[in-house]
Amino acid sequence: MTETTDYFDALATALLKGGMAEPAVSATLADLRGYLTETGTAAHEEFGPAGEFAARLAGGAPAGEPVAEAETWKWTADIYVDRKHLNAYGDQGWEVERIDRLGRFVSRRDPEAAMCWEYRREVTGIKDRTAMTEALAPEGWEVCGQWLYFQYFKRPKAASAGPAAVIETPPEAPGRRLFLSGGYRKQLVATLVAVVLCAALTAYAVGRGANVTAILIGAAVAAPIGGLLGWYAVKRDVLTGAKES
Structure with a gap:
């Protein structure tokens, strides 16, 4: 418990220094605590070093350097249309950071530096997740969420599309949060x-x-x-x- 408390204290400090507003920090920490409760994993094991994780959550800017206000969007879809919507909205610059305890895709987009993302879904057992992650890593895929026996992966399209993956004028954030086929x-x-x-x-x-x-x-x-x-x-x-x- 002490280790988890220390981790989240350090994470909160880093997020505030990175420019994230206090209400957003509190909401983020609440979601992360709930996620750890569901998975039963340790914070450092699941998220990595607090400073590095804070930099990713704050948009990749070094701690202490102001960051542009990013858009956030939480949404969900059933198994028949999830990949279609993931890739459609990935083309609009939405990066899925994780799946929360309610099964929603927690997505983020920086209007000042939006880029295209692509996604894939794999069906794996708990014991097979590490092997699947390692098998896809050489192709640039990284895990962005797990739900039941689903593993979701993302990678930036810049590796294959180059400058075309940069979005000059991102469309407005979607008004919907639920997509059922x-x-x-x-x-x-x-x-x-x-x-x-x-x-x-x-x-x-x-x-x-x-x-x-x-x-x-x-x-x-x-x-x-x-x-x-x-x-x-x-x-x-x-x-x-x-x-x-």
């Missing part, structure tokens, strides 16, 4: 219909004098099975790389 919405609707139908049949059966205990047991068994089938369908689509058409 048609396929995902259909799954949600199907689940809702199944729940409503089950409730209606239960009410009808009770009204006809059926055994209430037997009905409740049947519903208790059917609900998890339906959830498992839905989870299996999503996992299958992930493994096969299904995308929204």
